[in-house]
Amino acid sequence: xxxxxxxxxxxxxxxxxxxxxxxxxxxxxxxxxxxxxxxxxxxxxxxxxxxxxxxxxxxxxxxxxxxxxxxxxxxxxxxxxxxxxxxxxxxxxxxxxxxxxxxxxxxxxxxxxxxxxxxxxxxxxxxxxxxxxxxxxxxxxxxxxxxxxxxxxxxxxxxxxxxxxxxxxxxxxxxxxxxxxxxxxxxxxxxxxxxxxxxxxxxxxxxxxxxxxxxxxxxxxxxxxxxxxxxxxxxxxxxxxxxxxxxxxxxxxxxxxxxxxx
Amino acid sequence: xxxxxxxxxxxxxxxxxxxxxxxxxxxxxxxxxxxxxxxxxxxxxxxxxxxxxxxxxxxxxxxxxxxxxxxxxxxxxxxxxxxxxxxxxxxxxxxxxxxxxxxxxxxxxxxxxxxxxxxxxxxxxxxxxxxxxxxxxxxxxxxxxxxxxxxxxxxxxxxxxxxxxxxxxxxxxxxxxxxxxxxxxxxxxxxxxxxxxxxxxxxxxxxxxxxxxxxxxxxxxxxxxxxxxxxxxxxxxxxxxxxxxxxxxxxxxxxxx
Numbered sequence: 301x302x303x304x305x306x307x308x309x310x311x312x313x314x315x316x317x318x319x320x321x322x323x324x325x326x327x328x329x330x331x332x333x334x335x336x337x338x339x340x341x342x343x344x345x346x347x348x349x350x351x352x353x354x355x356x357x358x359x360x361x362x363x364x365x366x367x368x369x370x371x372x373x374x375x376x377x378x379x380x381x382x383x384x385x386x387x388x389x390x391x392x393x394x395x396x397x398x399x400x401x402x403x404x405x406x407x408x409x410x411x412x413x414x415x416x417x418x419x420x421x422x423x424x425x426x427x428x429x430x431x432x433x434x435x436x437x438x439x440x441x442x443x444x445x446x447x448x449x450x451x452x453x454x455x456x457x458x459x460x461x462x463x464x465x466x467x468x469x470x471x472x473x474x475x476x477x478x479x480x481x482x483x484x485x486x487x488x489x490x491x492x493x494x495x496x497x498x499x500x501x502x503x504x505x506x507x508x509x510x511x512x513x514x515x516x517x518x519x520x521x522x523x524x525x526x527x528x529x530x531x532x533x534x535x536x537x538x539x540x541x542x543x544x545x546x547x548x549x550x551x552x553x554x555x556x557x558x559x560x561x562x
Numbered sequence: 563x564x565x566x567x568x569x570x571x572x573x574x575x576x577x578x579x580x581x582x583x584x585x586x587x588x589x590x591x592x593x594x595x596x597x598x599x600x601x602x603x604x605x606x607x608x609x610x611x612x613x614x615x616x617x618x619x620x621x622x623x624x625x626x627x628x629x630x631x632x633x634x635x636x637x638x639x640x641x642x643x644x645x646x647x648x649x650x651x652x653x654x655x656x657x658x659x660x661x662x663x664x665x666x667x668x669x670x671x672x673x674x675x676x677x678x679x680x681x682x683x684x685x686x687x688x689x690x691x692x693x694x695x696x697x698x699x700x701x702x703x704x705x706x707x708x709x710x711x712x713x714x715x716x717x718x719x720x721x722x723x724x725x726x727x728x729x730x731x732x733x734x735x736x737x738x739x740x741x742x743x744x745x746x747x748x749x750x751x752x753x754x755x756x757x758x759x760x761x762x763x764x765x766x767x768x769x770x771x772x773x774x775x776x777x778x779x780x781x782x783x784x785x786x787x788x789x790x791x792x793x794x795x796x797x798x799x800x801x802x803x804x805x806x807x808x809x810x811x812x813x814x815x816x817x818x819x
Contacts, residue, residue, distance in 0.1 A: 464644035469613055470657045470704075471633055480656065484647045561647040561688050 349531040356529040358538060363476045366520075371539065373515035374505050377433065379439025382418045382501045388441070389448025389497070390490070396449065397456020397486065398478060410449050416444035417513065418500075426512070436508040443504045443511055444497040449494065457491025488562070498547045517543075563623045563634070563711040564589045565610070570619035571769075572605050578769035579605045582619070585772065586765065589625065592738065592745040594755035596801065597765030597773075598809040603748045604716055606770065610746060611635045611714045627711050628742075634663045636705040638716040642697045644689040644704075651685040652677065654704045661708070675707040678737060697728035699733065706741055715747045719754060731757055739783055742749065756797040757785055764801065767808040774804055781813055 331351050337343045345353065360437040361367040390421030395402040396410075420441055425435040425442075459482050509518025517536050524533035565587040572580040578610060579602040587593050595603040608614035610621050612635065614692060636657065651659050654672050661679040663671070676682045679699040689697055699714075704714055719727045731754060738745070739757070749755055755762045760782065778797055780790050 460643075462639065462641055462643050463645065465613065466637070466639060467656075469611055469635075469637040470708075472656075472660055476660050480659075481645065484645070487647075562691070 346528060346530055349534060353531045354534045354538060357535040359504055361532070361535055367535075367539065368541070370515055370517050370520045370536075371543070373513070373519075374509065374517045374543075376503055377436045377440060377508070377516065378501050378505050381437040381505070382444050382497065384437070385441035385444025385501075386448050386497060389445040392445075393449040393452025394456060394483075394486070396453040398482060403453070406449070407453075410446060414446045414450065418446075419504060419511075422508055431512055436505070436513070439508050440501050440504045447496050447500060448493055449495025451560045452486065452490055455486035455493070458487035458489060490550065490557065494551050494554075495548065498551065499544065502540065502544055502547070536560050552559075563627060563744055565712055565746075566622050566624065568619055568622075568623065568718065569617060570606065570616045571610055572609060572614065573600065573769075580609075581769035581771050583770070583772060585775075587744055587746065589744055590742050591761065592747060594747045594749060594759035596749055596752065596755050596762060596764045596805065596811040597770060598767050598805050599750065600768050600812050600815075601765040602768070602770030603765055606716050606765075607746060607748050609718050610712070611637060615714065621688060621769050623711065626817050628709060630709050631711050632658065632663075632708040634711040635796055636708055636710040636712075637712060638698070638701050638705045638713070638715040638718045640720050642689075642694075642701045642721070644700055645764045646689050648688075650681055650687050650689070650692070650700050650703075653689070653700055654707050657708050658703050662756075671707050675703040677709070678706060678735075678740065679703040679733070693726070694722050695730055698722065698730060700812075702734075702737070709710050709741075710743055713741075713743045713745045715745065715749075717749055718747075719751065720749070727751075727754075734758060735786075751793075752801045755801065756794050758782060762797070762801060764804045767812060776800065 334343075334348075335351050338345065338348070343350075349357075358367070375378060390534075392402075394412075396406045397403070421442060422435060422439050425438045429438060430437040463481050463485065464477060467481050472480070505516065506518035506521070509516035510522045513519040517540055521533055521536035521540075524530070524536060567583055567585040567587075570580060570583040571578070583606060585593075594605060597603050605614060609616045623634060645656065648656065651672050654675055655668060658668050658671060673682070676685055677704050681696070681699055681703055684692065684696060689700065691698070698721075702718070719730055722730065735758065747754070747759055756778065760778065762776045762778065763772055764774045764776065765771065776797065778785075779794075780793060784790065785794060
């Protein structure tokens with residue numbers, strides 16, 4: 301009998317394996333390098349303050365209440381702007397997804413207006429609504445409206461046709477087909493759209509506050525930059541990133557509970 | 563209920579799919595529609611179920627509907643068509659909810675349909691947790707919960723593996739024995755037709771015409787017995803002889819979709 305040679309393993313298929321510690325190590329190493337470069341004087345603190353200095357600035361701003369004042373001012377623009385834009389966007393987007401006539405009427409208008417960077421409309425909105433809060437809220441609402449329309453409409457469209465035919469074959473009235481098949485089937489797409497529209501809202505609030513506001517994170521970051529208070533500036537940026545993370549975490553929690561069936 | 567198909571023609575644009583189909587199906591009879599792909603068998607089922615408008619001809623029912631029937635026609639789909647966000651019992655209840663029944667009656671009917679299909683202990687599960695065979699059992703329970711006069715099955719076992727298919731055929735035979743309805747069963751599987759149907763209608767290729775109607779004289783319930791094995795093999799052979807050439811042509815055709 302001839303020699304038996306084992307067959308070498310050549311599978312695996314590049315399957316990703318979880319590495320829980322690696323992300324934390326990467327963060328720690330990056331921040332450590334940055335801190336070391338700052339402490340050794342390699343990075344001038346005016347251009348890039350050390351992580352410790354930013355953390356201290358953030359802590360001081362928290363203590364004297366400035367941080368919350370600006371965060372609150374920004375949230376008072378984001379929340380109503382996002383809610384108005386989302387409500388209107390869902391209404392229009394779902395109508396376009398369900399009714400052919402609404403689609404025919406809406407699609408060209410939405411396609412034409414969607415690519416406009418909404419911040420460019422702020423001057424017009426200031427002309428119409430004044431320099432105060434309404435123009436900023438309206439900018440955010442407009443910015444949120446269009447991506448919401450598109451995500452709601454494509455979400456409706458992606459509901460499998462065979463499920464709708466199933467509803468028809470069982471004699472479900474049209475409103476039941478919408479309520480029991482189209483809307484729940486659109487939820488994944490709509491919730492994915494919320495992530496996009498939330499990041500648009502955050503972007504627009506900063507931009508709008510930089511153009512004309514006393515309070516708000518955008519205004520705070522701009523003022524700190526003008527005064528060359530780089531540690532304060534970056535503390536504001538860190539606050540924005542925390543805000544973004546919190547929003548995305550909240551939306552993730554909503555998705556997990558609403559889409560448990562997936 | 564007896565079902566009458568008279569002069570049904572259908573075309574998709576310039577392409578004729580069905581040509582002058584005449585067929586009477588008796589009350590409580592199971593008719594299998596088979597034919598090569600593209601013979602319009604699913605189209606014919608859609609027309610019977612009122613989901614497609616025939617270009618010409620008509621389909622009608624005669625006689626009184628069964629007393630407790632809520633919906634004369636229900637469907638079982640090849641791809642199950644379950645709502646993934648509803649549990650098994652809620653998927654079955656979907657067929658009832660808009661019929662204005664009391665909550666108690668709804669629950670009782672759903673429970674009966676689940677019991678009939680062996681799903682009672684899976685009532686709270688979601689479709690993604692179930693195997694293909696169990697999903698199709700949910701599809702069958704949903705179709706039966708309204709006690710249909712006519713049950714339309716559109717390739718119900720085609721998406722299942724061979725072993726599951728065998729098991730579901732046994733289940734269907736048990737259901738045939740307990741639920742009295744007229745059934746139209748579309749399939750491309752000759753064995754399913756030979757085992758489950760009283761009559762097998764063989765359609766020809768585009769445009770679909772009735773090529774042959776084959777009555778199988780042994781009652782469906784007795785076909786599992788060893789003495790009928792030869793008969794089933796003979797039916798299978800006859801059916802294959804009828805569609806083999808056209809199936810080969812259909813398979814070699816370039817699709818213009």
